[in-house]
Amino acid sequence: MKKKLVVFSGAGISAESGVQTFRDSNGLWENHRVEDVASPEGFARNPQMVLDFYNARRRQLTEITPNNAHLILAELELYFDVEIITQNVDDLHERAGSTKVIHLHGELKKVRPINSDSNIISWEKDLNVGDFNFEGIQLRPHIVWFGEMVPEMEKAIEIASQADFFLVVGTSMMVYPAAGLIHYIPGNCEIFVIDPNLSNNFTENKNHFATSATQGMELFKKSILEKINN
Structure with missing residues (x-):
């Protein structure tokens, strides 16, 4: 065994x-406050900016090995x-x-509805405001944000x-x-x-x-x- x-x-x-890493001196946090791109409150304030942030990171996965x-x-x-x-x-x-x-x-290539930790969906393309699941619920990145379980x-x-x-x-x-x-x-x-x-x-x-x-x-x-x- x-x-x-x-x-x-x-x-x-x-x-x-x-x-790119979040915590390095040249990391992604440099151009974004943590609260703006990695918290439920940031998503509520400006959802498309948050989605664009993770869209860029998802696209980067196609360029790396x-x-x-x-x-x-x-x-x-x-x-x-x-x-x-x-x-x-x-x-x-x-x-x-x-x-x-x-x-x-969490995972960049997965999304989930904003009202659930489950019902996770595989996702390869950009995610935008107006992208819903089959129940008509807005989707968000399947990422654990600060303050979340x-x-x-x-x-x-x-x-x-x-x-x-x-x-x-x-x-x-x-x-x-x-x-x-x-x-x-x-x-x-x-x-x-x-x-x-x-x-x-x-x-x-x-x-x-x-x-x-x-x-x-x-x-x-x-x-x-x-x-x-x-």
């Missing part, structure tokens, strides 16, 4: 594919039961070949609690409740961290790779395969 590798990924893993970090995670399914819990709203994990991915903060959190906690190995890659561990997942892993679970900026308060130094996601995944792959082969 394969050991379970649970991966908690963030913006740093997609940045190397060219995805998974990088080697995404590809290695998919490859590791040959050796482990890999489950990815991501804060990212892109589809790069899936396009790389990973088969078990939970998006805590994280519907997948309970499922993510259950997965984290079953981990034999837990990998943190490309995340500041500053966004809650998502960052709290690390508190639910078993006591005997071995933790690995890949991030050049994240202070290591989580694991042994030998399991902390202060590198980019792509470089760190190469090092992690070598380390984790040695563990199961020895």
